[in-house]
Amino acid sequence: MASTYKPEQARVPPAVQLPVPPVTKFKIALCQLSVTDDKERNIVHARKAIEEAAEKGAQLVLLPEIWNSPYSNDSFPVYAEDIDAGGDASPSTAMLSEAARTLQITIVGGSIPERSGDRLYNTCCVFGKDGKLKAKHRKIHLFDIDIPGKITFVESKTLTAGENPTIVDTGNDSKVACADVGRIGIGICYDIRFQELAMIYAARGAHLLCYPGAFNMTTGPLHWELLQRSRAADNQLYVATCSPARGSGAGYIAWGHSTLVGPFGEVLATTEHEETIIIAEIDYSQIELRRTNLPLQNQRRGDLYQLVDLQRLNSQINGNAENNSL
Numbered sequence: 166m167a168s169t170y171k172p173e174q175a176r177v178p179p180a181v182q183l184p185v186p187p188v189t190k191f192k193i194a195l196c197q198l199s200v201t202d203d204k205e206r207n208i209v210h211a212r213k214a215i216e217e218a219a220e221k222g223a224q225l226v227l228l229p230e231i232w233n234s235p236y237s238n239d240s241f242p243v244y245a246e247d248i249d250a251g252g253d254a255s256p257s258t259a260m261l262s263e264a265a266r267t268l269q270i271t272i273v274g275g276s277i278p279e280r281s282g283d284r285l286y287n288t289c290c291v292f293g294k295d296g297k298l299k300a301k302h303r304k305i306h307l308f309d310i311d312i313p314g315k316i317t318f319v320e321s322k323t324l325t326a327g328e329n330p331t332i333v334d335t336g337n338d339s340k341v342a343c344a345d346v347g348r349i350g351i352g353i354c355y356d357i358r359f360q361e362l363a364m365i366y367a368a369r370g371a372h373l374l375c376y377p378g379a380f381n382m383t384t385g386p387l388h389w390e391l392l393q394r395s396r397a398a399d400n401q402l403y404v405a406t407c408s409p410a411r412g413s414g415a416g417y418i419a420w421g422h423s424t425l426v427g428p429f430g431e432v433l434a435t436t437e438h439e440e441t442i443i444i445a446e447i448d449y450s451q452i453e454l455r456r457t458n459l460p461l462q463n464q465r466r467g468d469l470y471q472l473v474d475l476q477r478l479n480s481q482i483n484g485n486a487e488n489n490s491l
């Protein structure tokens with residue numbers, strides 16, 4: 166039977182208009198940090214790495230998943246901080262805020278265990294260059310897996326899942342959409358496996374997806390780069406990841422391999438498992454170029470399938486203008 170498909174039907178929802186940042190080229194730093202059981206040392210150590218990254222010209226710094234604490238269910242309650250209370254209740258985010266302000270950079274602050282009332286979350290804070298908290302992402306998909314003889318981890322033993330996708334405009338000037346280092350969608354580690362989240366960020370005009378993550382020695386070699394390149398190639402945007410360095414202790418063994426992937430699915434910079442700071446250039450004009458080369462956005466079969474952004478839909482129904490803007 167002949168298809169009744171008409172190309173214009175594919176443009177439901179309409180093609181995304183990417184917000185144009187005033188600066189399209191800048192340096193990102195991926196700080197693959199060594200993490201110990203000494204929280205104070207971890208904070209001082211991260212501060213030094215951020216400073217080094219800024220000295221090397223990075224305007225955006227990304228830290229690893231759980232960089233102030235060992236990655237374990239036993240440690241999360243002990244190292245958790247009350248981010249909303251701030252100050253002494255959250256020395257890790259106080260440091261991030263001070264560093265962002267002093268060094269005039271944007272920081273996607275990896276993640277730390279967060280205490281909120283009687284709940285714990287795995288939480289990423291984004292600080293603008295004025296030192297203000299611009300966004301807080303609580304890991305949406307908890308890492309509950311069981312590969313017998315290889316790795317079993319049940320984050321939900323201690324942690325609660327976040328309820329919201331998080332996308333952030335990094336600028337301070339409300340008249341300039343997404344100024345500074347663009348519009349960034351945030352996910353934490355296991356969140357990278359859920360492509361709908363990345364698609365929603367792309368549909369809301371993200372230039373870059375940042376995933377602090379600590380993959381392991383089983384899924385890391387097989388999936389870590391594959392997932393990053395998939396999210397980037399499917400959505401034609403930049404993907405940056407940052408892992409802790411591999412520790413020598415007997416605890417959780419991180420795969421490392423922090424990476425930056427471009428909008429053609431190409432690996433632009435990566436590393437092995439040792440402690441290091443990757444500095445790489447992002448050029449947002451590449452996004453438009455690749456979307457022109459491969460106009461996937463205009464070729465979607467909106468008559469056959471649709472992506473539903475429930476958070477946005479709900480905020481529109483409830484008339485929540487703040488959430489509607491992103």
Ligand SMILES: O=C(O)CCC(=O)C(=O)O
Nearest residue numbers: 308354355379380381384
């Ligand atoms: O998805 C994986 O294989 C690893 C995920 C993970 O380590 C995490 O979410 O912390």
